[in-house]
């Protein structure tokens with residue numbers, strides 16, 4: 001399994017190495033051909049002659065483009081490593097700045113729900129209230145097993161876990 005992976009990796013690296021060589025060569029050859037073709041084209045335009053080497057531009061441009069793509073593919077790992085190395089700290093820094101903000105928002109939402117006591121009648125009572133300020137109903141009941149205060153709508157005591 002490991003050997004296979006290594007072999008595959010080796011092959012992969014070999015291909016990549018080839019691409020790294022072939023890519024720039026194609027790019028250079030293509031660019032030279034294209035430049036010769038264009039120079040010939042403009043020279044013949046100036047002298048009203050027929051461009052004889054313009055086909056080289058047609059040949060050179062796709063070659064250069066293909067070479068460019070191959071080069072990019074060959075150096076993909078380097079490029080992505082570079083991007084990763086450059087981008088990750090930035091992302092982490094942003095994450096570190098954003099995370100506490102999200103946490104505090106989440107906490108305040110949670111606290112807001114938890115600390116406000118909502119009565120059966122729908123009235124939202126302030127933190128620490130024992131009875132509803134609108135209808136006077138108790139906001140807590142006492143667990144018959146452990147005597148701790150639990151929310152009126154609790155089905156189970158959140159102190160001893162028994163069904164109320």
Ligand SMILES: [Zn+2]
Nearest residue numbers: 119121132135
């Ligand atoms: Zn009420």
Ligand SMILES: [Zn+2]
Nearest residue numbers: 143146157160
């Ligand atoms: Zn209990």
